């Protein structure tokens with residue numbers, strides 16, 4: 001099978017888990033592979049993916065082979081595959097823009113970004129790198145709040161004719177103006193904001209759907225999340241959070257039978273706990289009324305390693321995106337976006353999105 005050639009912007013924990021996973025599953029087969037939604041997607045296995053270009057801005061990563069850069073600080077995710085072989089792909093200095101948050105400088109350097117002294121890449125250089133490397137799909141893993149930097153990389157991808165998977169909450173696939181640009185160029189895009197394999201959002205949505213199906217009115221809810229990775233540190237800067245909060249809140253609002261007042265739903269990153277590292281803990285409360293208007297409530301605590309939880313979904317998103325490329329399908333991939341992302345252009349319940357994605361994979365649905 002030909003390899004799916006990906007470029008990655010942001011070699012943080014999520015990229016690390018993905019790259020480790022591509023290697024990890026090489027030693028598995030369909031019968032002993034744990035942790036995947038699909039072993040085979042249109043003939044592509046989890047290891048039929050190769051990184052051909054990588055961008056970052058941290059001096060501990062820029063200039064290193066991507067297989068080494070993934071283990072460098074401030075990355076702190078679980079190492080489940082310690083020997084990723086050399087990829088012969090050097091991490092290149094990217095373009096900083098708003099991809100770096102100054103407030104992080106007050107923290108211990110093992111937790112924060114250390115800006116590389118290498119000159120920043122220009123737009124032309126990134127477009128050239130995307131073209132010369134033969135990249136087919138660009139993955140956006142920039143920090144939350146990188147509005148300008150995300151738009152910059154999306155522009156580069158459009159210019160280079162490379163498909164995109166937007167894993168973070170800057171609205172691209174779900175923004176009609178940007179979506180139109182991908183449609184017009186016939187370039188596929190999956191977005192926005194990855195919905196983890198068994199994370200806070202899918203759990204919250206599934207329970208909200210259960211309330212609906214069992215006729216229980218959801219009156220009030222919160223989802224509080226704590227973690228100790230660079231993502232949570234970055235999100236202490238509340239000014240970077242607007243789109244993230246919208247994405248996570250809307251993911252829940254879109255499945256409840258009756259939209260809740262803004263005051264009755266609180267969803268968001270809640271605190272940075274350094275010793276948690278990449279462990280994310282979600283505290284969920286749902287208050288409702290059942291038969292006879294009688295009140296009930298539910299509390300749940302979910303503990304997950306954040307980045308493998310994201311990679312378990314991206315490994316499928318990449319293969320779906322490649323199927324679109326093989327079929328000559330451009331523009332928004334609605335089905336994979338609604339199943340894999342928190343803020344897709346169109347929301348469906350996860351049951352519907354799952355079905356639609358299976359239909360997309362077997363070619364019964366165009367996008």
Ligand SMILES: O=P(O)(O)OC[C@H]1O[C@@H](O)[C@H](O)[C@@H](O)[C@@H]1O
Pocket residue numbers: 014167168169193194195196197198199200201202231248306307309310
């Ligand atoms: O658990 P949820 O709500 O699906 O969110 C998970 C993902 O949300 C993204 O915004 C984070 O950057 C990822 O690191 C994370 O895996």
